[in-house]
Each structure stands twice: as C-alpha cells, then as structure tokens.
Amino acid sequence: DVKVTQSSRYLVKRTGEKVFLECVQDMDHENMFWYRQDPGLGLRLIYFSYDVKMKEKGDIPEGYSVSREKKERFSLILESASTNQTSMYLCASEAGGPNEQFFGPGTRLTVL
C-alpha cells in the first residue's frame, strides 16, 4: 500500500528558529512536493523535486528551502521561522506523468 509519512503531526516553534520538516515515501516515486494549506487559499506549492538533488521553486518559495539527498526523502527547511509560516504543511509524491499525487497526513506548524 502506498505510503507517505511526515516526521511530525504537530510542531510548535519560536520565531527565528530553524525548522526541519521531513517526508518519506515508500513507493519509489520520482516526484515529490511540499505544499502549505491555509483557509480560503487551498493548497499552494512551495517546492518540488523531480529527481535526487534536483529542486524547483513552486508558487511560494520565499522563506523556505528544500533538500533531496535520497529518492525517498524530501525535507522542507524554514531557515528562520516567522509567524506567517504558521500553517498546515503537506508533502506529496507522484510517479510521474498525469497521475495522482499521494499525500502525507500533514504537519500542523505553529510559530509563536
């Protein structure tokens, strides 16, 4: 069965802290994505990766960076967390082509 896991379900951090969100998929998928979900805005793409060590900016990359050292793992990094980064963060993976993306359960991040 397809599985995408995220390191934390809930996270509380302070302004200025460096935050790591980890995502692991077990489907040998090529493509991986990071989104944030905010009320009234839907899901917005932060970054995506179509291969190991490859990354592309999404629609809202400012304040974020990513790392993909292994095919199964895609990390989202908040270099210096700010309160406007309080959100639900969702990771997804996809085999490639016009297929559906499989999502993890999400990480609810609160930045105080």
Next chain:
Amino acid sequence: DQQVKQNSPSLSVQEGRISILNCDYTNSMFDYFLWYKKYPAEGPTFLISISSIKDKNEDGRFTVFLNKSAKHLSLHIVPSQPGDSAVYFCAATLGGYGNKLVFGAGTILRVKS
C-alpha cells in the same frame, strides 16, 4: 490571481441526494483535472480525474464533468452519504515535468443524515 476557483466555500446536502461541487479555471492550457477529498487531520486523497480530451469520467458514485468552452468542471456525488462529508479540492495541471498541480480553495461538503 487564482487560476482555479471554487466559489462555494461550503455545501450542505441531505443524505441520498445529489451533491454537485463546482470548479472554474482561467488557464486554457490546463490539460488534466483532479478532485481530492480531505478529512480533518488527514492528507488529501485522490478521488477522480479527467483529461481535457474527455467531457465525462465516472467512478462509482462519483462523476466529473468537464466543459472546456466554459472552463468549468463539476463533481457529482450520487447518492450522497454522511461519510462523504469532507473538504473537496479541485486541481488542474499543465502536465509536463514535475506535474505541478494548481489547487482551488476547497469546498466543505456536509451530508446530513
């Protein structure tokens, strides 16, 4: 500027009746459309999709209709069940490398028993 719009934030339907969720898009280059369902505290799950070369796709109780000239698609759920209560997201893609999805804001569906 949102390229994919779901103008109804919420919808309430009686169990057994039809639920119709609507989605409009502005980019005529989108070539593939998907619907996702999301329960609270869970990630979205894929529901149904449609290619731009088709105007209808059906999967059990779920049917998606695409009207390219109007840049409009809709999801029909018949009959609606209480377990269908969730947030429904419409998404569209230009295809190509990385298959970036553009999501709408979502519609909360409540099915009353």
